[in-house]
Amino acid sequence: MYNLIGAGLIVIGAGIGLGQIGGKAMEGIARQPEATGKIQTAMIIIAALLEGLAFGALFLGK
Amino acid sequence: MKIFQQSFKFLALVLFVVLPTSIFANDTKKEGGQVDTKEEVEAYILHHIQDSHDFSLFSYTNDAGERKHVGFPLPVILWTSEGLVTFMSSEFHHNDDGSVIVEKDGLKFAKIHSKIYELDKDASEVKFDEDHHATNGHKVLDFSITKSAFGILIIGLLMLFWFSKLARQYKKKQIPTGFGRVLEPLVLYVRDEIARPNIGEKHYRRFTGYLLTVFFFIWVLNLAGLTPLGFNVTGQLAVTACLAIFTLVIYTASGNKDYWMHILWMPGVPVLIRPVLAVIELAGALLIKPFSLLVRLFANISAGHIVVMSLIAIMFTLKDSLGVVGATGLSFVLSFFITLIEVLVAFLQAYIFTMLSALFIGMAVAEHEHH
Numbered sequence: 001m002y003n004l005i006g007a008g009l010i011v012i013g014a015g016i017g018l019g020q021i022g023g024k025a026m027e028g029i030a031r032q033p034e035a036t037g038k039i040q041t042a043m044i045i046i047a048a049l050l051e052g053l054a055f056g057a058l059f060l061g062k
Numbered sequence: 063m064k065i066f067q068q069s070f071k072f073l074a075l076v077l078f079v080v081l082p083t084s085i086f087a088n089d090t091k092k093e094g095g096q097v098d099t100k101e102e103v104e105a106y107i108l109h110h111i112q113d114s115h116d117f118s119l120f121s122y123t124n125d126a127g128e129r130k131h132v133g134f135p136l137p138v139i140l141w142t143s144e145g146l147v148t149f150m151s152s153e154f155h156h157n158d159d160g161s162v163i164v165e166k167d168g169l170k171f172a173k174i175h176s177k178i179y180e181l182d183k184d185a186s187e188v189k190f191d192e193d194h195h196a197t198n199g200h201k202v203l204d205f206s207i208t209k210s211a212f213g214i215l216i217i218g219l220l221m222l223f224w225f226s227k228l229a230r231q232y233k234k235k236q237i238p239t240g241f242g243r244v245l246e247p248l249v250l251y252v253r254d255e256i257a258r259p260n261i262g263e264k265h266y267r268r269f270t271g272y273l274l275t276v277f278f279f280i281w282v283l284n285l286a287g288l289t290p291l292g293f294n295v296t297g298q299l300a301v302t303a304c305l306a307i308f309t310l311v312i313y314t315a316s317g318n319k320d321y322w323m324h325i326l327w328m329p330g331v332p333v334l335i336r337p338v339l340a341v342i343e344l345a346g347a348l349l350i351k352p353f354s355l356l357v358r359l360f361a362n363i364s365a366g367h368i369v370v371m372s373l374i375a376i377m378f379t380l381k382d383s384l385g386v387v388g389a390t391g392l393s394f395v396l397s398f399f400i401t402l403i404e405v406l407v408a409f410l411q412a413y414i415f416t417m418l419s420a421l422f423i424g425m426a427v428a429e430h431e432h433h
Binding site: 044051055 | 354358417421
């Protein structure tokens with residue numbers, strides 16, 4: 001029961017984080033289209049780190 | 063701040079909606095005697111996620127009520143109290159609860175939840191305590207060629223074949239033919255977009271081999287996991303942990319003086335903070351980095367498999383409320399699109415693992431300018 005709520009909280013948090021990353025990256029690309037490649041790489045790395053954290057929390061809380 | 067307020071409101075709403083339903087969900091009871099589809103689906107998915115000792119493609123119950131399994135057995139290799147024992151996994155007859163006992167070389171073995179136990183000499187059946195642990199047997203060192211090990215061997219041979227063929231083609235002419243044309247841009251991509259910018263012009267050549275191997279290993283095994291053969295190799299903790307340890311060993315062993323300096327005695331910060339930072343940096347370098355690598359790959363691939371199988375199972379679980387055609391149609395559409403996304407995820411996870419490995423190696427070999 002409680003671990004289900006915890007899992008939900010983790011997913012909500014990760015969702016907010018991913019949304020922020022994606023949105024800000026979009027903004028960055030719109031402002032500076034020539035930096036698209038660099039922004040995408042950084043975005044994927046940060047998204048991967050966030051995802052690792054979220055999965056780690058889910059995995060430990062299971 | 064605005065996002066915080068909104069997300070708290072959203073959170074409160076979600077809790078409000080979800081709490082009652084999950085309490086109701088606990089109250090649902092099985093109708094007497096009938097097989098609970100939900101439970102059966104859950105058991106099937108868990109069985110798929112785990113590694114197994116035989117390669118089973120599918121199983122069905124025939125008209126006579128017998129359970130038929132289609133697949134082939136794999137060798138079981140055990141290091142027991144009396145040395146090496148080998149037999150084929152077919153001797154367990156697809157039994158997984160310990161009721162079939164195999165006698166070999168005077169020793170008795172039973173398989174319980176995909177773990178093989180060596181039973182005591184005088185045991186005639188497996189006894190369990192209340193936690194469902196076997197009391198009259200103990201686990202043995204299991205070197206069996208399991209389904210995952212078999213998958214790794216097959217994919218390894220396949221990769222050896224593809225890449226040695228590709229390498230041979232370059233001796234004759236500059237442009238590869240056949241399947242090599244698919245592999246060449248990927249090899250160049252890993253070298254020029256992952257290894258070179260992250261590790262640096264000076265050192266990247268040393269590590270490109272490892273990065274290429276790990277990239278193609280993960281990618282091809284992820285794709286093999288999407289075929290109906292039912293491999294779940296990169297969704298095994300043991301496999302991903304092993305890959306993460308490879309990366310850990312490589313970046314720890316190739317770390318230069320500056321790298322260790324920045325971990326153990328960070329320059330440029332007050333002396334009192336340095337020991338605190340050293341603890342954090344050491345934990346980060348030796349535990350958190352490999353842990354995040356292994357959990358990310360494991361969880362992504364396992365979650366993908368669970369989602370695909372749950373969506374396929376919709377045709378059984380929603381048959382009563384949507385009808386056969388409706389449930390099958392819904393299941394087909396959903397699982398089709400999720401499988402397409404999984405193809406993307408298969409590549410993305412291989413890319414991210416390689417990318418982060420390259421990043422960690424790059425941190426370890428980076429040369430700092432001293433002022």
